[in-house]
Structures are given as structure tokens and as C-alpha cells.
Amino acid sequence: MSIKLTITTEMEKVAKEYNRTLAPLTDDLILVDSGLDSLAFAVLVVRLEGELGVDPFSVAEDAAFPVTLRDFVAVYENAAKPVAA
Amino acid sequence: MPPSPSQRNATLSDWLRQNQSSPNWTFWGAHASASLNMLAVGSVFAGRIAELAGRSVLLATADQLTAALALIELDGVARRLTLCAPDVAPEHLPAVVADAEVDAIVSDRAAPEHERLGVDLRAICSPEIQPTETQPSRPYRTEWILLTSGTTGAPKAVMHSLASLTAAIKTRGIGEPAIIWATFYDIRRYGGLQIFLRAVLGGAPLVLSDSKEPVGQFLARLAAHGVTHITGTPSHWRRALWSPAAGSITPRYVRMSGEVADQAIIDNLRAVYPHAKIGHAYASTEAGVGFHVDDEREGFPANFLRETRDGVEIKIEGGSLCVRSPGAAARYLGKGHGAIAADDGFVNTGDVIIMRGERCFFGGRAGGVINVGGSKVHPEEVEAVINRHPDVRLSLVRPKKNPITGSVVIAEVVLADSLAGNGTDARKSEVKGEILALCRENLTQFKVPVAISFVPSLAMTNSGKLARHA
Numbered sequence: 001m002s003i004k005l006t007i008t009t010e011m012e013k014v015a016k017e018y019n020r021t022l023a024p025l026t027d028d029l030i031l032v033d034s035g036l037d038s039l040a041f042a043v044l045v046v047r048l049e050g051e052l053g054v055d056p057f058s059v060a061e062d063a064a065f066p067v068t069l070r071d072f073v074a075v076y077e078n079a080a081k082p083v084a085a
Numbered sequence: 086m087p088p089s090p091s092q093r094n095a096t097l098s099d100w101l102r103q104n105q106s107s108p109n110w111t112f113w114g115a116h117a118s119a120s121l122n123m124l125a126v127g128s129v130f131a132g133r134i135a136e137l138a139g140r141s142v143l144l145a146t147a148d149q150l151t152a153a154l155a156l157i158e159l160d161g162v163a164r165r166l167t168l169c170a171p172d173v174a175p176e177h178l179p180a181v182v183a184d185a186e187v188d189a190i191v192s193d194r195a196a197p198e199h200e201r202l203g204v205d206l207r208a209i210c211s212p213e214i215q216p217t218e219t220q221p222s223r224p225y226r227t228e229w230i231l232l233t234s235g236t237t238g239a240p241k242a243v244m245h246s247l248a249s250l251t252a253a254i255k256t257r258g259i260g261e262p263a264i265i266w267a268t269f270y271d272i273r274r275y276g277g278l279q280i281f282l283r284a285v286l287g288g289a290p291l292v293l294s295d296s297k298e299p300v301g302q303f304l305a306r307l308a309a310h311g312v313t314h315i316t317g318t319p320s321h322w323r324r325a326l327w328s329p330a331a332g333s334i335t336p337r338y339v340r341m342s343g344e345v346a347d348q349a350i351i352d353n354l355r356a357v358y359p360h361a362k363i364g365h366a367y368a369s370t371e372a373g374v375g376f377h378v379d380d381e382r383e384g385f386p387a388n389f390l391r392e393t394r395d396g397v398e399i400k401i402e403g404g405s406l407c408v409r410s411p412g413a414a415a416r417y418l419g420k421g422h423g424a425i426a427a428d429d430g431f432v433n434t435g436d437v438i439i440m441r442g443e444r445c446f447f448g449g450r451a452g453g454v455i456n457v458g459g460s461k462v463h464p465e466e467v468e469a470v471i472n473r474h475p476d477v478r479l480s481l482v483r484p485k486k487n488p489i490t491g492s493v494v495i496a497e498v499v500l501a502d503s504l505a506g507n508g509t510d511a512r513k514s515e516v517k518g519e520i521l522a523l524c525r526e527n528l529t530q531f532k533v534p535v536a537i538s539f540v541p542s543l544a545m546t547n548s549g550k551l552a553r554h555a
Contacts, residue, residue: 032328042490046535057488065326
């Protein structure tokens, strides 16, 4: 499963578990308008760490805050890239 | 003589009259706004304020603006005011009513959970101010009661006075630029109440948040009102910086409290608000405001431990931060609670301090309390729910670091012997689902563990307690 699909699948699961109404998951979706609040995002990051094996936000403490879903996916894609030798 | 915070008999209405010359003195809520200058000659109680004289009032409005206006009117009229935020669960209200000896409820709606409390006097108010010919007399030095979470999940009632709540507030000097305040916090919590009181004492406008309002809309309102000073928890700010609207505000002062401000959030705020002073404050409902840190570094300078600052002394005892302050609460209401301060007047905050050279850093909670985005979670409360499951022998609830809420709650569970060794994976996953369902039924959402793992055993201390710092 691609990173993006993993992320959107987990977003849907968290939204359902926490009774949040999720906006359509387009690339340009502004995360704060996604329907997930801070707690739901906090849960999402933990779930994604379980699925993808990485929490990119704790690796880089000064990581820029992603604004759109595209940015959010990119943070995970960059974190998953193997480090060049 | 105009009142000042040191004059303990001043009421909020005195401050209203004192600041009446403040131009455009408005409080904005999410749905309505109100002129404080009108409130000085009006009322939100539609003629019923006199009935509340001398009462112990539970202020339980849904709307924050309504609560703000009612608080100003009731200070000095009511004998006691208990501030009840909407997130206090209805099942805890009877204990609050008993502890605070409530004999009147003020709300902005007819709520069944209030009707059930057996309190005869219920008054409805709204954010609409109606002019009145006479103001009620305000002879009481009203007791202010704040609710804070206890180990069992039931709130503890903490008693303050207007004098203790305003002990840390300095009013603006002549010639200093005007302030427009905003708070992400609910004003019925200590952190938000501090900002509300700063606005009333300083004659400053205030923008109030609403828990149901998307952060982008709140930021747009802050921008529209030209807010200069904004306060919230680091989690509030992390959330705000995720919004494209974060850049639309230009605050002069960004203030954090209620949670540990780490260097990452300080640096991120510095980058987004290059012209703002970025500060973090240490305060607790029981200890009051401890200190402000304005050097844009996490933790605080060790010299704070050696000097009395604004009448507040701090020290470290048994690894925990202790605060002696004129802003400390007087006592807990109700039975079964210890004293707030020790005999020497210091309040042990339970916040663990780690010293590195000349800097002190926060190292979590001595009692293991977990801070999820500014809300306290007592692990024991969550463990008690998990332990109700018949297949659970033991559980340990602890924090996991999280980039959004600072911490989240996770649980480690030791299964009963019948399952631990030879239970199938399918049955174990079923049990996990059942434990989560149990937690969701019995706990507020932020207390529900985000992840549950099964472990063969949990470490114990010599005294037979779960080792929480394992």
C-alpha cells in the first residue's frame, strides 16, 4: 500500500473511531479543515507510526507544520526515503 | 481613590467603573459581542440579579461570553461563584453542587442535567445587556471556585478569591500601547480566567474562543479585531500553526501556559511571528501564577530559585517544583482532600524539575499525571477502567510523546493467565477491542488509550506499587 493510501485509510479510521466528519480527502485539503481536531491528529500520528514505522515530527523537531494533505503526505514520504550513503 | 489589585475589597464592577473611559471596550464571543461600558449601567439577568444576592452560584453557561458578563455582575453579589466549563461531565455535577453548597444555578439554557440537581433557584441569562436603573449592592468578598481534575475523574473544587486570582496581574502603565487580548483557553479554566481578569482590570478588549469553532475561523476573528496579546497552551499553538490563517495575525505578545513549552514550539512561533515577544508562563490552579519566562528558551533560569519575583518564591523539594505565592488557592472544598499548601506556605506542584547547569527543565509529573494538550489524565483512573475487563490482570497507563498534543495516553496490559500464554491472536485482538470499547464508554475521549500493548509482566517498586518511571 502506498504511503498516501495508508495515510488516507488511517484518517478515515480515526475519523470513524472519534466520531468526526471527514472532509473529502483531496491533495489540496487544508488539514485544519479536514474535520480532525488536535486529539484526532495526535492519534493519527501514533497510528501512522505503527503502520509506517516512523514519526517524522519527532525526528525533526523543527519540522515545518504541514498545511495541506499533500504537504502532510510529503513529510511521511521524505521520512521514509532511505538515507543516501 | 480608584481600586487597585492590592485593595482586597474591590469587585469586578468597581473595575468596570474605573475603566469606563476605555474606548471601544468590547468582549467578542464566537456568536455575539458585548460592550463593557454598557454592562456598567446594565445587566444580562433581565431583572433577576437581586435574587442571587448572598447565594452560592454554579455558573454553568454553554457560551463563554455569557459567562464572562455574568461573572462581572455576580462578583460581590454572590457569596460564592463556581465556574463550570461545558466539558464537566453531567454525572459529576451532583458532587460539585454538594462540595460547593450550591443553592442557585445560572445558565444560558434550560438544561435537563441542571434540573435534576435539585437546586431550586435557576436563573437564565444571555449575552444581551439591558439597561438598568439601579445596580445591586455588592457587599460580598465572593469566593471563586475553580474545578480541576482529580485522580478518580471527579473534579476537585479549588477555592480562590478575586485577590488571589489577580495577584499576578499588573495593570498597564500610562503611555503604554493599548492591548487587545485573546485566549484559546476557556475562561472557566485557570489559564483562560487569568486573561479574562487582565482584560477587565486593564480595560482591554478581549476575543473569546469557542470549542466548536474551527481554528481557522478563530484566527480570522483575531485578525479582524487586531488582537495584540494571545494566550494558549503549546498544543493550541501547534494546532494554530497548522492553519494557513496563522500568518494573518500580527500579535505583539504570544503567551503559552498550561503545558511544557518545548524549544520547537518556541522556535516555530518565533519564525511565524518575527515581531512578537514569545513567552511562557508557569501556573497551576492550586499554586497560582509562578513565573514568566521571556528569554525564548525552554525551561527557566536557575536564578528564579534564588530570588523572590513579584512576591513569588519557588524551590525544588524532592525533585518537584514548589511555589509560595499570594496567588495560591486557599483550600479544596468538600471532604477528603488534604491541604493545598504545606505548613511553610509552599504548594508542591508535582512537576518534576531537572537541572542542567544554570537552567531548569520540566521532567513530567511526579504523580505520573499525563498532560494531553493541556488536559490532565490521571493514569490510575484509566487503569481502573481497563482493569474492569475480566481477562485483564494488571495495566499500566503512561504518556507517549506526541508532536501535536505534547503527550498521548498509551496502555500496557498484562492478561490473565488463561489468555497470557496460550490465548490465540484472534482472541487477544478481540480483548483489545473490548478494552477500548470499555474505555470509550467510561472515559472522556482524550483519556482513552491511543494504543494498547500486551506485555508479560510489569515492574513493581519495593513498596509494591507499579513502577511508573520504568
